[in-house]
Amino acid sequence: MSSITVSSGDTHSPKTNIHWTDKLDSELFKLKEEGLRWALIAKRLPKTEIACRKRYSRLKKKMQGAKTVKKEIQPKWSTITENRLKELVKLDIRAKKIINWEIIAENFPCRDGDDCMEKYLLLKG
DSSP, X not given: OOOOOXXXXXXXXXXXXXXXXXXXXXXXXXXXXXXXXXXXXXXXXXXXHHHHHHHHHHHHHHHHHOSSOOTTTSOOOOHHHHHHHHHHHHHHHHHHSSOOHHHHHTTSTTOOHHHHHHHHHHHHO
C-alpha cells in the first residue's frame, strides 16, 4: 500500500478539524497585521496554512462591505502594530504634511482610518 502525499502543505491533520472561533479569527488578524507569513501564522494557530489564508480572505471580503468590524474579531493593538502605526504616520507627515488615515489603514487588515487616528492620538498622548 502506498501513501499519498499532498502538496501545498495542506495535510489531513488534526489541525483541520478545529472550528474557527472569534478568538481564532482575532488571533489570525493580529498575526497577519504584524506582517507574519502564512506558514508562521499556521504554526501558531491550530490550522493549516491554506485554511488560514482562505479564512482571512473570506473575512476580509465580508469586512470590506461592512462599516465596522465585530469587536470580537478586531485584534487588540500590539506593540508591533502600534510602532508600525507611528512610523507610517511619520512617513505620511514627511511626504505630505497631512495625515491620510485611510491610506495608513490599508496597512492594517481590519482597521479603518478612524481606528488608526484614534489609536495614534491615544499613543501621542
